[in-house]
Amino acid sequence: MARYAVAxxxxxxxxGKTIVKILEERSFPVRELRLGAxxxxxxxxxxxxxxxxxxxxxxxxxxxxxDLALFAGGDTSxxxxxxRIARNGxxxxxxxxxxxxxxxxxxxxxxxxxxTLRDHQGVVANPNCSTIIMLLALVPLHRAxxxxxxxVATYQSVSGAGIAAMDALQEQLRALLPHPELLMNGASxxxxxxxxGTQSPIAFNLLFQWPIAEEGFTTEEWKMIRETQKIVGExxxxxxxxxxxxxxxxxxxxxxxxxxxxxxxEEAKEILRQAEGVEVLDEPSTGRFPxxxxxxGRDPVYVGxxxxxxxxxAGLHLWVVGDNLRKGAALNAVQIAETMISMGLL
Amino acid sequence: MARYAVAxxxxxxxxGKTIVKILEERSFPVRELRLGAxxxxxxxxxxxxxxxxxxxxxxxxxxxxxDLALFAGGDTSxxxxxxRIARNGxxxxxxxxxxxxxxxxxxxxxxxxxxTLRDHQGVVANPNCSTIIMLLALVPLHRAxxxxxxxVATYQSVSGAGIAAMDALQEQLRALLPHPELLMNGASxxxxxxxxGTQSPIAFNLLFQWPIAEEGFTTEEWKMIRETQKIVGExxxxxxxxxxxxxxxxxxxxxxxxxxxxxxxEEAKEILRQAEGVEVLDEPSTGRFPxxxxxxGRDPVYVGxxxxxxxxxAGLHLWVVGDNLRKGAALNAVQIAETMISMGLL
Numbered sequence: 133m134a135r136y137a138v139a140x141x142x143x144x145x146x147x148g149k150t151i152v153k154i155l156e157e158r159s160f161p162v163r164e165l166r167l168g169a170x171x172x173x174x175x176x177x178x179x180x181x182x183x184x185x186x187x188x189x190x191x192x193x194x195x196x197x198x199d200l201a202l203f204a205g206g207d208t209s210x211x212x213x214x215x216r217i218a219r220n221g222x223x224x225x226x227x228x229x230x231x232x233x234x235x236x237x238x239x240x241x242x243x244x245x246x247x248t249l250r251d252h253q254g255v256v257a258n259p260n261c262s263t264i265i266m267l268l269a270l271v272p273l274h275r276a277x278x279x280x281x282x283x284v285a286t287y288q289s290v291s292g293a294g295i296a297a298m299d300a301l302q303e304q305l306r307a308l309l310p311h312p313e314l315l316m317n318g319a320s321x322x323x324x325x326x327x328x329g330t331q332s333p334i335a336f337n338l339l340f341q342w343p344i345a346e347e348g349f350t351t352e353e354w355k356m357i358r359e360t361q362k363i364v365g366e367x368x369x370x371x372x373x374x375x376x377x378x379x380x381x382x383x384x385x386x387x388x389x390x391x392x393x394x395x396x397x398e399e400a401k402e403i404l405r406q407a408e409g410v411e412v413l414d415e416p417s418t419g420r421f422p423x424x425x426x427x428x429g430r431d432p433v434y435v436g437x438x439x440x441x442x443x444x445x446a447g448l449h450l451w452v453v454g455d456n457l458r459k460g461a462a463l464n465a466v467q468i469a470e471t472m473i474s475m476g477l478l
Numbered sequence: 479m480a481r482y483a484v485a486x487x488x489x490x491x492x493x494g495k496t497i498v499k500i501l502e503e504r505s506f507p508v509r510e511l512r513l514g515a516x517x518x519x520x521x522x523x524x525x526x527x528x529x530x531x532x533x534x535x536x537x538x539x540x541x542x543x544x545d546l547a548l549f550a551g552g553d554t555s556x557x558x559x560x561x562r563i564a565r566n567g568x569x570x571x572x573x574x575x576x577x578x579x580x581x582x583x584x585x586x587x588x589x590x591x592x593x594t595l596r597d598h599q600g601v602v603a604n605p606n607c608s609t610i611i612m613l614l615a616l617v618p619l620h621r622a623x624x625x626x627x628x629x630v631a632t633y634q635s636v637s638g639a640g641i642a643a644m645d646a647l648q649e650q651l652r653a654l655l656p657h658p659e660l661l662m663n664g665a666s667x668x669x670x671x672x673x674x675g676t677q678s679p680i681a682f683n684l685l686f687q688w689p690i691a692e693e694g695f696t697t698e699e700w701k702m703i704r705e706t707q708k709i710v711g712e713x714x715x716x717x718x719x720x721x722x723x724x725x726x727x728x729x730x731x732x733x734x735x736x737x738x739x740x741x742x743x744e745e746a747k748e749i750l751r752q753a754e755g756v757e758v759l760d761e762p763s764t765g766r767f768p769x770x771x772x773x774x775g776r777d778p779v780y781v782g783x784x785x786x787x788x789x790x791x792a793g794l795h796l797w798v799v800g801d802n803l804r805k806g807a808a809l810n811a812v813q814i815a816e817t818m819i820s821m822g823l824l
Contacts, residue, residue: 281789285631285732287684287721291662302658305651312648315726316637316803318775337771338633338723338730338799340783344762348743348785348795369789373732373797375633377684377723380661384684386631386719386732397694416690425683429664437686439694443627443715449694451719453684457662 135163136478139198139222141190141213142205143167144176146295147227150462151202152178152185160466161473168194169205198222200478202465218254223478225256225465232257232359239362241464242471243408244271249472256468259363260355261460262286262374266385267363268433268459269452272407273400274368277446278392284356284372287384289424290334292456293341293376297334301378304328304335339376350374382424383460385452394446397438404435409459414438422453433459481509482824485544485568487536487559488551489513490522492641493573496808497548498524498531506812507819514540515551544568546824548811564600569824571602571811578603578705585708587810588817589754590617595818602814605709606701607806608632608720612731613709614779614805615798618753619746620714623792624738630702630718633730635770636680638802639687639722643680647724650674650681685722696720728770729806731798740792743784750781755805760784768799779805 138155142148148169155162165180168190176187188194190209195201195217203210203226210228218224231237238248239257241264249256259267270282290297307327308314314324315336325331332339342350349357352374360370377384395403404412411432413422422434433454441447454460472478484501488494494515501508511526514536522533534540536555541547541563549556549572556574564570577583584594585603587610595602605613616628636643653673654660660670661682671677678685688696695703698720706716723730741749750758757778759768768780779800787793800806818824 283629283717283734285719287633287723298658302655305655309648309651312644312726315771316774321772324771332765332769333771336725337769338725339769340765340767340797347788348762348783371629371734371787371789371793371795373631373734373783373795375730375732375797377633379682379684379724380658384721386721388629388717388719416694419678419686421686423678423683423685425661425670425679426667428662437694437719441717442693443717447717449717449719451686451721 133161135161136199137164137197138162139166139168139195139201141168141201141203141209143178143187144169144173145204146291146298146457147204147461149178150457151204151465152180154458154462154466156181158466160470166194166198195222200225200469202469203227204461214255223472224254225258225468227258227461227465229260229355231255232259233362239359240468241267241363242467243268245363245365246471249475249477252477258461258465258468259359260352261292261456262288262352262383262385263356263359264460264464265383265433265452265454265456266356266387267360268409268454269387269404269435269450270389271364272403272410273389273391273395273448274364276403277395279368280390280392281369281371283388284370285386286372286374287377288374289379289381289383289456290376291381292383298380300330301334301380304330304333308335334376334378336378341376342374379424381428381455381457382453383456384424387450387452388441389448389450390444391446391448395448397440397448400438400448409433410435412436422451424453427453428455430455431458431463479507481507482545483510483543484508485512485514485541485547487514487547487549487555489524489533490515490519491550492637492644492803493550493807495524496803497550497811498526500804500808500812502527504812506816512540512544541568546571546815548815549573550807560601569600569818571604571814573604573807573811575606575701577601578605579708585705586814587613587709588813589614591709591711592817595821595823598823604807604811604814605705606698607638607802608634608698608729608731609702609705610806610810611729611779611798611800611802612702612733613706614755614800615733615750615781615796616735617710618749618756619735619737619741620710622749623741625714626736626738627715627717629734630716631732632718632720633723634720635725635727635729635802636722637727638729644726646676647680647726650676650679654681680722680724682724687722688720725770727774727801727803728799729802730770733796733798734787735794735796736790737792737794741794743786743794746784746794755779756781758782768797770799773799774801776801777804777809
């Protein structure tokens with residue numbers, strides 16, 4: 133079997149580290165692994181199959197002879213290098229939002245639209261984390277019964293904002309835990325923020341940690357709306373509210389779906405049991421439902437609380453939880469590369 | 479002005495303590511204050527206007543000569559005493575769910591349906607916390623433009639489950655904080671639970687902490703559905719998902735509303751600015767939106783992120799946050815009593 137020279141860019145970040153881990157876990161056919169990061173993070177050493185790999189500063193030279201570059205370094209590094217190296221024959225799987233809506237770029241969840249990889253021009257985009265997790269549950273129902281509209285409320289963990297945000301949550305918790313009265317008695321924002329060491333802490337709180345864009349929607353909400361249309365290839369109206377919650381890894385999504393044709397909860401469960409990448413976990417009797425702390429570090433997207441929504445003719449409620457660093461980012465990126473190999477595109 | 483002999487039952491709980499605090503803050507006309515709790519909690523001493531008040535075990539004698547009894551002791555004490563003491567002339571405002579749907583009992587949010595107090599038979603019920611917080615924002619829009627349907631996802635703080643749950647969150651956080659790797663790397667439920675000291679911890683997690691009842695909905699979801707109909711006096715279809723999040727005080731609600739008549743976000747803001755008990759906090763430029771840590775300890779229900787939902791003909795998204803112990807429970811109960819005084823019913 134062919135083996136590949138692989139670069140991971142943004143290798144010291146939350147997604148980058150997870151990519152390296154997943155390449156190892158899945159025995160991805162790596163001939164050589166190069167790790168790139170900003171100058172500040174270069175020099176760090178990660179381990180790959182027991183061997184130390186030193187992180188270099190991301191520069192043009194790093195990509196020389198690279199077959200596959202997995203970008204998780206944010207918009208800047210993707211903008212700077214993706215098309216340049218793609219022209220030299222490197223296949224780029226980009227986790228940033230830079231090229232997701234670019235018509236030259238397939239936006240791929242392998243379980244859903246692997247066929248769009250066939251027309252790639254060297255750069256493939258990995259969708260937004262919440263979009264991936266939502267669509268793994270939504271698209272099988274759409275194919276079975278047609279989704280007319282989905283109202284979506286997210287419960288997104290801090291790891292979606294990177295390692296610094298994960299450290300910040302821990303620091304804020306350590307600072308606020310000895311002062312629970314601050315969280316109950318109407319302390320001013322200034323008092324709370326003095327303890328937490330930041331404006332609008334996420335500890336014990338709920339935030340909108342994304343810029344507000346057109347029409348009052350956050351950039352994250354727009355991603356869910358627009359990326360869905362491109363991935364599914366049809367207009368599925370998404371009505372989203374995206375919220376950051378003080379969990380570490382794993383995004384939760386309350387999904388309220390209006391269908392063209394009624395599905396009973398049992399039919400929906402059966403459809404989702406057959407769906408790739410999905411695990412149905414819906415056991416009222418044992419209290420086991422999809423939860424972030426148990427979905428974290430695992431590959432499937434978990435779906436539970438499947439029940440009829442009687443306020444519309446053919447409605448369903450679902451509760452979806454997935455590891456945003458894995459299926460929401462790193463795992464999906466590696467699966468794109470694996471799919472390209474099996475399709476003879478890499 | 480008349481002054482009243484007042485009893486607070488469940489006085490050592492999260493809601494009971496807040497009732498005592500609010501009676502003091504609002505200078506409620508108290509002639510005598512008696513505090514009741516279970517045998518286990520009796521003997522504790524609370525302070526009221528600078529004076530110590532000893533908590534007694536709740537028994538029939540405690541209610542002798544009491545004009546107003548505010549119950550926050552859960553279903554058992556309400557079931558045992560409410561109607562018995564009401565027959566003796568005590569007015570009961572009950573925070574439990576026991577009598578909320580009882581046709582003899584007004585279920586009251588004073589800003590919305592104070593008029594139903596006129597027919598009280600001695601027992602008045604305080605609605606569910608999430609229902610109160612949602613309806614403060616929803617009913618003004620309903621009166622202006624008719625709500626056809628509301629899809630609701632809650633983000634409920636642990637204080638809704640009482641003081642023990644608030645202590646448990648803090649203990650779980652202290653236990654899990656030194657082991658962040660447990661929350662990322664696919665540790666088994668058993669491993670995580672060994673550190674957290676409990677099954678399905680709420681720290682860093684999202685839970686459904688209510689029993690699943692008919693049709694797969696939690697008891698909390700049914701409360702939001704059924705209490706809304708009784709309070710508004712009309713069928714407003716509510717499609718809820720209720721979720722517990724690791725915040726301490728303050729419930730968040732993502733509210734997606736379908737109206738009979740279109741309202742622009744500006745019109746909705748103006749309606750909500752005029753609404754009693756509501757404060758509009760919607761400043762994308764400063765990043766100030768309704769947040770639990772700043773709503774905690776305050777009286778208003780805060781509404782922000784007001785934006786059009788273009789997936790239906792006349793849709794709006796709103797984000798609502800209120801202190802579940804105050805307007806969601808204790809404050810609303812005290813306001814019911816104040817309203818009864820001003821209506822000459824007490």
